[in-house]
Amino acid sequence: MTDVTEATEAAAEPGRTPLVELDDVSKYYGNIRALEGVSLEVHAGEISCVLGDNGAGKSTLIKIIAGLHQHDAGSLRIDGEETRLGSPREALDLGIATVYQDLAVVPLMPVWRNFFLGSEPTKGSGPFKRMDVDLMRETTRAELLRMGIDLRDVDQPIGTLSGGERQCVAIARAVYFGAKVLVLDEPTAALGVKQSGVVLKYVAAARDAGLGVVLITHNPHHAYLVGNRFVLLKRGAMSGSYARDEVTLDELTRQMAGGSELDDLRHELESRTP
Template sequence: MSTAADPTGSAPVLELRGVTVRFGSVAALSRVSLALRAGEVTCVLGENGSGKSTLVAVLSGLQRPVEGELLLDGQPVRLRSPQQARSRGIATVWQDLAIAPLMSVWRNFFLGAEPTRGTWPFRRLDVGRAEEIAGREMARVGVTGLDPGQPASALQAGERQSLAIARALHFGARVLVIDEPTAPMTVAQRALVLQSVVAARDAGLAVLFVTHSPQYAHLVGDRFLLLGGGRVAGDLTREDVDLEDLTRLVAGGDELSLLTGHLRAAHPDR
């Protein structure tokens, strides 16, 4: 099932066309197409094994498809590594986010790109400016009253995700891929992550948010991509579905089975 043409008429920043990824004889993704537009949140939902993690790996440069293509600003591109993806403005916030726990928040924010002052050979870190920037950018995504000099180990799970999103915003990402964290979170911590997602969208980024929760998806999503068995089972907008509809579809009820059945009937080779 697919939606009508995009009403805004905006061209995708990043697009997948007919992407297939195989592990041996198993197709983890099968002819998946997806368009990510600036200022829009696309939520990806599906059960375990539906292909969500493989999709993240493709977008982040960890996995190369065997079929199909990726287009950045309408031009074909091959992402051979996460470093190359980042250099092209595609930032990924990983499910199991790694930080350096004994380093400060501002150190984790900059990760080798710290501001300096003075000229060589007397150049040195500008700690004051680094703390000011880190604190300001964290507040931008909803984390206020934070001491940037505290160890990163003091951050809650939601704050760690917000830190990674704030960093991507500051360093000029155009596409933000967020793989929902597996760490247990309180409602307040999840609210921080969702607030950061909205901040990224409002800053004009094209956001892909992978989640298992239709409730969270419907709070922030503009579009919803439903995956089942590595295939696109639904490509919907907020105008297509309300929360009840989305919850029923994600639960794998009769509607999702019907969508998948129609897809396979129309494309038996998938």
């Protein structure tokens, strides 16, 4: 795994335009504030981590970047151009691939079929036009190996893979289809320690391949292992934004755990202790 500090320095070259930049972005549903005043930069070869508990606004942020929802205020820039994404297809055409927590795979279909799902290459013409199964099998195997994923058999149903392996297939698919920005929605949330480590390894591999990665997580330990930048959300607003050299893991964990609110609660509980 490439040293995170070196990746940060490389990504921080003066004058580099972010692949994606959110500036003071807000989103409202009627009178409900889902997101307000959030800023985020995503650079090539860098992992930007967005941390927050349930209800912090992480899902809304994902939907804005992925083109599912449009922002109501602020600006969204892609490659320096101000943009309002109208659909996930538009985001994908601009190089933004989103891997959701449920992965949107067909469990009983083989790995290679899920790898190309919706983008199947064909051969022949007219009534003889058909899917190029051999090409899909070989490409899937080669692309997974290129990411360091050595599957026993790409013909096995993807549902037989572990959660970590399925996440890795989704990451390799996004890289193959030309994503410049990879948004990962809680990729380690339902995984154990070992499988989480496997996924983080491939998240770092995507970064090392030159992609800009947005890692959505509630786990500061996972974020700090690979992250270059950290944005903390709380009740739809930013509670902190740091480069890696500006914050320690302990401080990141403290803020995720509640920060000053946790200290106030500790004092209150201690004062009530008989």
